[in-house]
Amino acid sequence: MLAADDPLILDLVEWVAREERSHAELMESWRTACPRLTVWEDAIERGYLMRQARLVTVTAKGRELLSTSGRRTA
Template sequence: MSTDPLVLDFVEWIAREPRSHAEVVATWRTSCPRLTVWEDAADLGYVAREAIAGLGLCIVVTATGTQLLRDNGRILS
């Protein structure tokens, strides 16, 4: 299965550090109903919402998202 390059970019961006829900919404917001990058990543199980002490509600990469990055040569060291 081929992954949308924008979804891959999004998961890689999230993998760098947990991002607040507000930051994700502000950064990846779009007025195009067909461009649902972060919703697609969540639906596919690549990212998830998680409460992190001191940070609040964040978006983090799941084990499935980490595997996606590995499979596509994008895992960060």
């Protein structure tokens, strides 16, 4: 489950769930100059997102996270 300080991870997973995203699109849209902001890496490490070739998709665990958080899954 997400910690109280992880709303950006939830936002990212929800954003990817809305429509198919390429890895390049995700990197462009979610880039940051802050080295401490590791939203993409944290979402991958926790199993909410995965990269398949050029696409980024939401995993079953990510969809469960959205559902239990009351967020949109599609």
